[in-house]
Amino acid sequence: MIKVLLADDQQLFRDLLSFMLTNIDDIEVVGKAKNGDEAIRLAKTEAVDVILMDIEMPETNGIEAIRSIKAYSEAIKILVLSSSSDIDNVSDAIDLGADGYVLKDIKTEELANAIRGVHSGLEVVHKNVREQFNQGKKRPVRKNRDKTLVTVHGFEIELSKRDIEVIQMIVDGKTNKEMAGELFLAEGRVRNIITEIISKLMLKDRTQLAVFAIKNKLVT
Known part of the structure; x- marks a missing residue:
């Protein structure tokens, strides 16, 4: 609550x-x-x-x-x-x-x-x-070169470089085990990253995430 x-x-x-x-x-x-x-x-x-x-x-x-x-x-x-x-x-x-x-x-x-x-x-x-x-000179969102901004339900959400890497792998159809090997992370950590991305983008599952990523051109 x-x-x-x-x-x-x-x-x-x-x-x-x-x-x-x-x-x-x-x-x-x-x-x-x-x-x-x-x-x-x-x-x-x-x-x-x-x-x-x-x-x-x-x-x-x-x-x-x-x-x-x-x-x-x-x-x-x-x-x-x-x-x-x-x-x-x-x-x-x-x-x-x-x-x-x-x-x-x-x-x-x-x-x-x-x-x-x-x-x-x-x-x-x-x-x-x-x-x-x-339309002005100032921007309220803190940015850096390692962040990607995406609009979800009217809000700007920040995705890290690692988030984008994981999303690309999901779109490519890779399993958590395969992603863990490529990213040099524990499989449980990969699972947590995916859960965090799905939550922050207000989605339900990795299928929705893949569709969202392609539709919004987050990945190639």
Whole structure:
């Protein structure tokens, strides 16, 4: 069960969001905060896995709350849920340690997937935010030459060079044992890598993974 804290200055929005998330089996709302100060306090006193954080709040805003909470615990994941796609806001949030940034027009199931994504260690950025950045100078996603970005259900997911190697072998029809030999890894480790890739891409099995990879031209 993913324990979620809601931080937003609009009570109606907090209550509606709480109601929607309550109907999702693997997510539990454990607290609500009306400003950054309350979010910081609850992050320290409640067992919280993920915080849905608005940016524009009175007293202490979301940016300052992100700074304080991440200084207190890197383990707490923060997913910004805002109506603002302002380049500076997104950059500040990501730079201070936010694990994702989505907009309030997001669908409920997409939001649930985003929560699951940041909880599992992914950096999640909604497509509408990404499009804003494509027109600007800054980019909210941390990249390097060993990473491949792929869009899944409107979110950008990072795949490592090793992930791509494993996907290529799956497409080529190789067994776990064959992959282990070529990658100089234990067969159990290969199995774990495949499970992690399938999970982060929100797929069901290696057959879906192979189809997804070919369709999205991840492999040759």
